[in-house]
Amino acid sequence: MEIDIRNIKKKNNTGLADERVLCAASAYDKKFYLNPRFSSLPESIKDELKIISVLFTEETGGILTMIYDDDGSLYLYPSHNDTDVYYDEISCGLEIKKMQKERKELFESLEEYYKAFYMNKEQKQ
Numbered sequence: 788m789e790i791d792i793r794n795i796k797k798k799n800n801t802g803l804a805d806e807r808v809l810c811a812a813s814a815y816d817k818k819f820y821l822n823p824r825f826s827s828l829p830e831s832i833k834d835e836l837k838i839i840s841v842l843f844t845e846e847t848g849g850i851l852t853m854i855y856d857d858d859g860s861l862y863l864y865p866s867h868n869d870t871d872v873y874y875d876e877i878s879c880g881l882e883i884k885k886m887q888k889e890r891k892e893l894f895e896s897l898e899e900y901y902k903a904f905y906m907n908k909e910q911k912q
Contacts, residue, residue: 806824808852809821809855810825810837810840810852811850811852813849815849819837821837832897835893840853843886847879849865849866851864855898855905859901859902860898861897
């Protein structure tokens, strides 16, 4: 689930459309962000997103952003600061694949949720 940023509408300096970002976690700031747009998600799902995102960044470093593309697919987008000499892209890629396999059902459910509740609204605007 690596993301091709060219497919995302550019809305801010990061190149990621704010309204499509589900959540993000940063090893640098030790913070987790859940987009308020998705506050209607069940608490158990929000908690699970926080746990897996924070654990991922603790393990690999950097930043993990979960974002929806134009088709409603959920992508895991890892990034890091250029000055982060401890960031390991190989272990990051392995952790993403592991997470995708272990949390496949969760990610599929989140994609269905987004398609059902948000894509129709975006297309009408």
